[in-house]
Amino acid sequence: MNDKVLTPDICVIGAGSGGLTVAAAAAQFGVSVVLIERHKMGGDCLNYGCVPSKALLAAGKHAHAMRHGSIYGIGNAAPDVDFAAVMEHVHGVIGAIAPNDSVERFTALGVQVIQEEARFVDERTVQAGNHTIRARRFVIATGSSPMVPPIEGLDEVEYFTNETIFSRTTLPEHLIIAGGGPIGLEMAQAHRRLGAQVTVVEADKALGKDDPEMARLLIDRLKGEGIDIREQTKVARLEKLDEGQIRVYVSGRQGETAIDGSTLLVATGRRPNLQALDLEKAGVEHDRSGVKVNDKLRSTNSRIYAIGDAAGGLQFTHVANYHAGLVIRAILFRLPAREKRHILPWVTYTDPELAHIGLTEDQARNEGKLNKVLRWPFAENDRAQAERKTTGLIKIVTGKGGRIIGVTILGAGAGEMMNMWALAVAKGLKVSDITGYVAPYPTLSEVGKRAAVSYYADKTESPVVRGLIRFLRLFG
Numbered sequence: 001m002n003d004k005v006l007t008p009d010i011c012v013i014g015a016g017s018g019g020l021t022v023a024a025a026a027a028q029f030g031v032s033v034v035l036i037e038r039h040k041m042g043g044d045c046l047n048y049g050c051v052p053s054k055a056l057l058a059a060g061k062h063a064h065a066m067r068h069g070s071i072y073g074i075g076n077a078a079p080d081v082d083f084a085a086v087m088e089h090v091h092g093v094i095g096a097i098a099p100n101d102s103v104e105r106f107t108a109l110g111v112q113v114i115q116e117e118a119r120f121v122d123e124r125t126v127q128a129g130n131h132t133i134r135a136r137r138f139v140i141a142t143g144s145s146p147m148v149p150p151i152e153g154l155d156e157v158e159y160f161t162n163e164t165i166f167s168r169t170t171l172p173e174h175l176i177i178a179g180g181g182p183i184g185l186e187m188a189q190a191h192r193r194l195g196a197q198v199t200v201v202e203a204d205k206a207l208g209k210d211d212p213e214m215a216r217l218l219i220d221r222l223k224g225e226g227i228d229i230r231e232q233t234k235v236a237r238l239e240k241l242d243e244g245q246i247r248v249y250v251s252g253r254q255g256e257t258a259i260d261g262s263t264l265l266v267a268t269g270r271r272p273n274l275q276a277l278d279l280e281k282a283g284v285e286h287d288r289s290g291v292k293v294n295d296k297l298r299s300t301n302s303r304i305y306a307i308g309d310a311a312g313g314l315q316f317t318h319v320a321n322y323h324a325g326l327v328i329r330a331i332l333f334r335l336p337a338r339e340k341r342h343i344l345p346w347v348t349y350t351d352p353e354l355a356h357i358g359l360t361e362d363q364a365r366n367e368g369k370l371n372k373v374l375r376w377p378f379a380e381n382d383r384a385q386a387e388r389k390t391t392g393l394i395k396i397v398t399g400k401g402g403r404i405i406g407v408t409i410l411g412a413g414a415g416e417m418m419n420m421w422a423l424a425v426a427k428g429l430k431v432s433d434i435t436g437y438v439a440p441y442p443t444l445s446e447v448g449k450r451a452a453v454s455y456y457a458d459k460t461e462s463p464v465v466r467g468l469i470r471f472l473r474l475f476g
């Protein structure tokens with residue numbers, strides 16, 4: 001029994017993307033930190049999220065490339081997919097990254113790691129196993145879990161979520177995915193390319209948070225790879241068939257129909273992990289989307305902050321990391337630290353990738369901020385032609401004076417390209433800043449510069465200036 005009360009400066013609950021960043025930064029500044037984790041160090045991203053999903057997509061991409069070599073003059077080959085070995089690759093990638101997030105590393109940094117579940121006992125005390133922690137500040141970084149809707153028959157069939165799908169060692173014969181968001185579609189493409197039949201059932205529009213035009217192009221492309229994507233279709237009930245098969249009854253525009261499959265993945269959204277925390281005892285208000293925080297990420301108990309998925313905003317690793325930076329600024333340095341949601345990008349890592357930041361065209365129009373939308377297709381980019389990756393385009397949404405207020409990119413490497421646009425939006429750059437730098441040729445990123453140049457296309461009637469624009473378009 002350890003009945004000593006710990007009194008660190010900061011107590012972090014949850015050792016995932018956000019919590020680890022706070023703990024590491026605080027320890028490096030010499031501040032005393034207790035970090036509490038009830039399950040796996042690294043949280044969702046490392047163990048059940050970003051890392052395994054990207055590793056599985058990489059395997060699928062390789063299989064797809066083998067099937068389509070002939071466009072480069074190399075014979076098509078049917079890949080011999082050993083799914084157990086693919087999963088070894090996935091877990092090998094997790095294993096390679098895991099030491100960075102390990103108890104050993106954090107202990108060496110000076111963090112006291114407690115491997116227990118945490119709960120508040122009053123407004124300034126947390127209990128974790130035998131440990132009582134009375135910290136100056138607490139950071140709730142408990143992440144989120146798959147939200148499994150109450151579907152009739154669900155408890156009679158075996159189903160998977162992101163927490164269990166990466167433990168499989170056999171390729172599903174027919175994977176039915178409930179949910180057409182980024183997680184559902186990434187898993188759909190990875191499994192399809194590795195040889196599974198895949199059906200996605202989405203109650204609303206697939207990729208409903210993205211620019212509708214760009215999302216549609218991606219969905220059509222995924223359908224072209226043989227993924228059956230049914231939108232405006234709800235999973236109504238489930239039935240267990242013989243030999244492990246599942247019948248999924250769906251209701252949509254055509255009424256109720258049945259889809260028979262071998263495996264069901266539920267990817268219908270996320271809910272914050274708050275249940276175990278006894279937040280009422282700490283005076284921390286919360287709702288279904290997460291802890292209620294102000295723009296400084298402070299909860300209704302000013303001693304307690306919430307970050308990442310638990311804070312109810314955009315649920316991405318880089319957002320959790322960004323939140324961690326803000327909280328560190330506020331707690332350690334008392335510097336002004338306000339969340340700026342408009343500077344947060346996101347990417348769906350299908351092939352092609354779909355990356356977005358800021359306002360979509362429709363949002364900018366509805367908010368009365370839309371000046372011009374600039375576009376450039378990948379098909380007009382020399383590198384995309386050379387690589388045979390011509391699907392996609394960039395859309396730049398501009399506001400007053402040509403300020404860049406939103407960017408969506410669909411195409412190969414869109415996630416990498418988004419780095420530059422995230423900088424542009426964060427720094428309030430204008431299209432003139434983009435026309436004013438030299439892009440190396442031939443790179444896919446040139447699509448952005450070409451789109452930016454088109455801002456000036458109808459700015460003048462002067463033939464000289466129009467000629468200059470044409471020149472810039474050709475050689476700029």
Ligand SMILES: Cc1cc2nc3c(=O)[nH]c(=O)nc-3n(C[C@H](O)[C@H](O)[C@H](O)COP(=O)(O)OP(=O)(O)OC[C@H]3O[C@@H](n4cnc5c(N)ncnc54)[C@H](O)[C@@H]3O)c2cc1C
Binds near residue numbers: 014276
């Ligand atoms: C399949 C999938 C793919 C994804 N891909 C991407 C991607 O490509 N890019 C991206 O940016 N994001 C991606 N995400 C989202 C990303 O994983 C999350 O946004 C990120 O992990 C959130 O970090 P966090 O620190 O808030 O929570 P987490 O990383 O989930 O960490 C929370 C930790 O808190 C612990 N915990 C919970 N309650 C308690 C308690 N009471 N006591 C002690 N410990 C507790 C949990 O065990 C967990 O380890 C993906 C998610 C999924 C599911």
